[in-house]
Every structure is written in structure tokens, then in C-alpha cells.
Amino acid sequence: METAISVHKLRKEFRGRGKSIVAVDDIDFTLRRGEILGFLGPNGAGKTTTIKMLCGLVKPTSGSLLIGGIDPAANPRKAMRKLGAVLEGSRNTYWRLTVDENLEYFAYSRGRVSSDFRHRRDRLLTTLGLAEKRTELVQKLSRGMQQKVALGCALIPDPEILLLDEPTLGLDLQSSQAIQQEIKRLADQEGKSILLTTHQMEIAHALSTHVAIMNRGRIVVQDKVKNLLDVFSLGMYTIRVYGWLPAEERTWLEARWGAELDHDESGTTLRVPLTDARQLYLIIEILERHKLLISNIQRLEPNLGEIYLKLIEEGPVEATRFGA
């Protein structure tokens, strides 16, 4: 698959007055065409510095980065043409201009005005739900609308790669979902490669095809979301039955299977960690023996948030544990 962003041994060290801070410590990661890479990590992990280096705002101390196969240090104009960004903490747009004027400015200032510019702008306004607001000043729009304008401005020059830093931060549920749908559509239908930074794990989980988790300047893990979920799968099942098990069986289940049992008025809930799903039949056999009706069986899956916390707390994980 075509590589959109390739980072190798990238390092940024801030030096000053005898002190040296390593913000980014020899990281490697790749973003491929059409992928959404969730770039995650706690505050101060080095994500922002990495994004700044990708945008050309910070000069790397060492290492290499390629944007669409182009080295931005050697050919910034060509590299930046492939990049669009909505950066957190920035307005990203000119509030004293209208929505239309902003889109026009960002297209023209990048010299990206094709003959179908008007058509493209109109289509973008419609897609983002901004068509009715096009003549309004950005400063008068709601936060959600302003964020959509920022996304529109990043998209109007038709970049191949998008850097989205907390694109849904501070938005209401409706606006957040609208932005999320648009991000998904951009990757799935338009083949845009997206580097998504967020602290909202449910959004990272819902949107990302891959994740890279950073902590203390290093990438703790980079893998497909699916692979991570598989590796961290707990193999934990919950079984809800009507009625109660005899004390002897309870003790045996706890000792043999490490099960946890909760009783209440209407029945029992078993939580059993199983290494093989076939072991369920043995549990069911015991329940059947005591004529306990099963009302529900569920496999508990970890979510990205839990995996993230585990990785951040445990530190770097060997890459060999994960699939490519």
C-alpha cells in the first residue's frame, strides 16, 4: 500500500541553558494511503512536537520524515501541498472573514485553484452542512460550525494527507458525530490518509484503522486496532442464569476456573476467564446438571481506552507481540 507519511528515527531535543529535553525520542511510524492512524498518548507524550515537525513548524534534531515520499526539508512546497491540517488550540481560520472567503483564501493562498474550484467549494459546503452559512462571518458561527469550516479549509486545496488534532474537542454530540462521519468518509471514499490525535478513546476506537501510542517521547506500540484488541482480548465470559448453584459447585468453579460468582434475587452471574471458547461447554454442562436456565452469555471485549491505559502504565511493549 502507498505510504503517505513515513517517519524514521525521528528525534527532537530542545536544548537551552545547560538543560536538554528529549520531546521525541527516535520514533518510527508509517501512515498508509486511506488509513486513519490514531496517534494517541497522554499530555506531554510528544504528539504535538511530532505533528509540528510534520508541518515544518519544528526542525527535527535527527531522523527522517517523508510526506507522500517527499522530504519536507528538501522540498517544503511540494511536501506541504500534500498536507492539510486542523490543529487543536488553533482557530485555523480567519474569523473576520465569511465561510466562503475563508475557503477561497485557503485555496488561492496555496495556489490550488482548478477550473472546477467553484463546483468543488459548493460540494464541500454541502457535504459539511455549511451551504446555508456560507456568507456568514466565521466568528458568528457555533463552535461546531467553526470546526467544520476549519475542516473545509484544510480540505479545499485537496490534500492527500490530513493531520487532525482533537477535531471533535469541545463539540456537542451532534457536531462531534457529524465530524466523525466526515472523517470516516474522507478515508473510505476519498482515500485520504488521516493522522488523528485525540484523547477521546471512543472516537479513536470508532475511527482508527491503526493506532500508534506515544508515551514520554517514544512510541509504545503501533498496530492495527483489530490486532491490539485481539492481543489484549481477556477471554472473559459472563453467564447469567436463573437460580443458584450449590455451594460445592460454586467452590469448584472458583477453584478450577477462577470464576467469580454474584448472586442476587433473580439468579447468578458467573464471570469466567477461558482460554478456549470450547471450555464453555463444560460450564454449561454443570449448569444444565442443576437445571439452571441460561438467560445470557457474553464475551467481554477490551476497549481501546483500557488497552491504552494498560500500555501507558506498563511502558513499551515489544513489537514482536503484535502483527504488522
Added chain:
Amino acid sequence: MKQLVLALRAEIKVGFAKTVRYPVQTLTSVLVLYLLFVGVFYGSRSIAGVVNTPSADFARSATEAIAGYLLWFFALIAIDSMSQNISEEAQTGTLEQFYLAGWSFPLMLFLRFLSSILTSLVMLIPLLLLLSLSTGVALELRFVDTLPVVGLTILGLCGFGYLLGAVTLLFKRIGNAMTLVQFGLLFLCLPPVEQFSGPLKLIALTLPLTQGVKLLRRVLAPGSEIIGAGDFLLLILNSAAYLLVGIAVFRWAERLARDRGLLGQY
């Protein structure tokens, strides 16, 4: 080249949109600039005790002051578009996007400066009319002579703007220092530089405005003579020096700012 023209068009359009969209702000700026001129010009004459001078002397003195004021106005544009603008954009969070356009930073700033010069005509034309009406001086705007002098001086001011822009990149909030520079320039370029003495004269002579103001005064003065090649060459050298040094210093500051992570508030 075509892409560069498109980028310039974008800057000009935004500049005009902002100017026209906020007419009260534009009119207030014209009024403030007019009152400032009246205050400084008549105030200095009053202090010097030359209020009641023959009309020919007054006309010459007013023309000289207007010439200085005109170029000071362009210096304001340079400071605003190449220094204060960086600071403002860093604070409002658009500097990153400005940078992402992919053009070299000095080139983007030059485009913005150029567009600011063009959009400032909206203010400059009524201001000159007001100054002309209130002083009773009919300015002889001989464009063939005036434009090269103004154009070259503006290039020097652009270099000066880069120098201040470099300071802004490294030290961020320097609004008060810039105000000091603006007024310092005003008081150094309104009176004829020949009247200064000592260190003040030395400072005035090294400014990007001085040579331009001197020549413009000569061009605008009633019955003026043609500017000599030597004077013109000095203006070219002065402006070229400011421009080249300005760009070099700005590039150095940009490299330093990128290295230290100072670009943008983001």
C-alpha cells in the same frame, strides 16, 4: 509563478474584505492619522515659533512634512504586516496555516506586505486629500518621479519589516516595543534630517526612510529639480542593504524559531 499570483490575489482580497467590512475602523484610522499629523506638524511649528511664516515657507515646510508622513505611513504598514501580524496570527492560531501554505515564510510575508500596501490605498488617498485640504498645499504628484522613490523606499521598509519580524518570531509579544519604533520613526522622519545633529543625525541617516524622505521632499516640492543619479543610487543601495540584511536576519530567526519550537502558539 501563476500560483504565486493566486496567492497574492488571495492576500489582496482578504485585505480589502477586512478594510471594507469594518468601515468605522478604517475611517477612524484615517481620522487618527490625520489628527496625529496636524498635532505633530502644527505643534512642532508652534514650539519652534514659526507659526506665522510667509506662505511660500509654509508650503515648503508642509510639503516636506507630508512627504515624510507618507513614507512613515508605509513604514507603519511594514511594521503591521510583517511584525505585528505575525504576533497576532500566532495568538489567534492562524500562523500555522499561513506556514502550511508551503511557500517560503519570507515570500509569504512579502506577499502580505504587498497586499497591505495596495489595500492601504483605501486609507491613503482620503488621508492625502485631507492633508492637502487642511494645509492648503497642492501636492504635485508627478508619478514618473514619485513612484520610483516611493517604490524603492518601500522595498527598504520591507527589509526593515523583516528585521522586526525576526524579533517578533523570537520574542513574541513585542507590541509595546513596536509602538515605540513607530513613533520613533515618526519623530525622526517628519523634520528634515539635515536639521539634526550628533547621534540623532547618525540614527536618522541609518533609517530605511531617510534617503527616501529626502528625495521625496525634493520631488514633491513646488518647482523641484530632477533627482541626481548619485542620490538615486544611494537610495537603491540603502533599500537593497535593508532588504538583503532583513531577509538574511529573518531567515536566521526562522531557523532558530523552528529549532526552538517557537513558531505558532499551537
